[in-house]
Amino acid sequence: MTKDRSLSAVMSRKLEIMKSSVGIDYDIFESGRIAFDYERMMKETGYSLQEIEEIQKETTVGNTPLYELRNITKLARKYAKPGKGARIFLKDEASNPSGSFKARRAATAVYHAQKLGYKGVIAATSGNYGAAVASQAAMRGLKCIIVQECYDSKGKGQPEIIEKARACEAYGAEVVQLSVGPELFYSFLLLLEETGFFNASLYTPFGIAGVETLGYEISMQFREKEGRDPDAVVVTNAGGGNLTGTARGLIKAGALDTTVIGASVSLSGLHMASDEQFNKKSFTTGHTGFGIPFATWPDRSDVPRSAARPLRYMDRYLTVNQGSVFYMTELLAQVEGLERGPAGNTALAVAFVLSQEMDEDQIVVVQETEYTGAGKHINPQLTFAKENGIKILKGNPANEVPGENIILPEDPGMLCVEELDIEKTKKSYIRNSIKNSEVETVNREDLDFLVADTKSNESFVRDALEELGVKVETEE
């Protein structure tokens, strides 16, 4: 019998399709309430750090170089108070096969798919992850399908996304391109069902564990080079996996005093599922349109429980405007001799400002770069912005209005960041947890889970629950 292919029928088969396409029975980690056993999930379905290192070594992923950005540091110090201006370092993840840190995530997912005997892998992504999965699948002889949200209803596509489609095809993948809309997930489910391929989701334990080596390497490289761990690591944040994996790797290395800072491009005011606004943005990832929804509700992803839980590890969350990231991309090429893709430089723009508030003997690390090429480069991205009616201005980046203009800082001293109220973000997460689990009261296990999942403490969670009018069950 042919299965019903309507939107509602396919969505109702979601859990069943997920289970057979990721090979994880998420139910065994559930409490049936808010809490689930995150660490057990990571342990039982993931791999140890040593195993991941071995897996990644097989396809030469990881062990990327670390650059000290001496000239950018000098520029930051020109605008810092005396004694301020931390040294800025950059982990050049573009030197991974496929050109981004996503190779780490893909390496473990594709290895796992092969081990379980899947004939192919599918990933829903418009980003670097597609090329990473396609490249790893090519190395391991698996078939690969990448599903992309690519064009608006006029058939116009972001040059950055088109370049990624090209890269996926270069690695022998089939690229299914879709117009704007979250029903991409529906097409994705249908493809999983039709092919029986592995769901190389960005949010499985193996994917996240793949990023742990990045945090671990940072710590090891700094201990060797500087005799100590860095003071802060800035991570470009979208779905939360980069931040989660990096932070877990730092913890596994024992770098417990290193602050983990999330950085996103501010796209406030633009709706991510809007056909008309799709091409008004000039960044397709690393922006608040993913960063905030995924932080405040990580389980919105394409697996029942996301292994990417950024609020569990994030100390601060800073946003920066689009113009500042384009500016830093140009600066990185001009004064450091490193031409890299714009999206990877979100954390760099934030680190430049952060350095100025830190002491000059401190160290701040930008933990990724991405490859650059046709489409995925400041020139085509700004050309595309102009064609879509966006004005490119020079001035105060704080005045940028996403969808209307892009403001390049007039000089390096004009770069600024906005600090998101992380307590408020944590409270939104708690509110979503209550809403989505449909509980009326919270028990001890839920309480402990919420404390861990928000990197907070019991009184913070109790206060948040009280504001929501949710009672904590009294203990026997």
Added chain:
Amino acid sequence: MVAKKGDWVRIHKIILNVGERSPNIPEDTQSVPLEMWDKGFLINETASIGDQVDVETYIGRKVTGELIEINPFWDHDYGKAVPELLYIGRQARELLEEGEKHD
């Protein structure tokens, strides 16, 4: 233009019509269909642009859709001149030449 069996082609297909789309999306998106583009080797003996055709994708799936392009190619590039960016390098180099100053 006519495509022959085995030619590399691009197809287009409507996945969800207006009215079938998710109710939880912005109105502008609901008022347009969900479209799909894919590529493959033509299975039909011959076909013209606009015909409904079957293709075998690069990994070997069979997909049906409207033929829209024969020998499709990528034409994304490095964009046009963006003179707005040109101050950045010169200004930064000047600032670096001045040397470090904390005043």
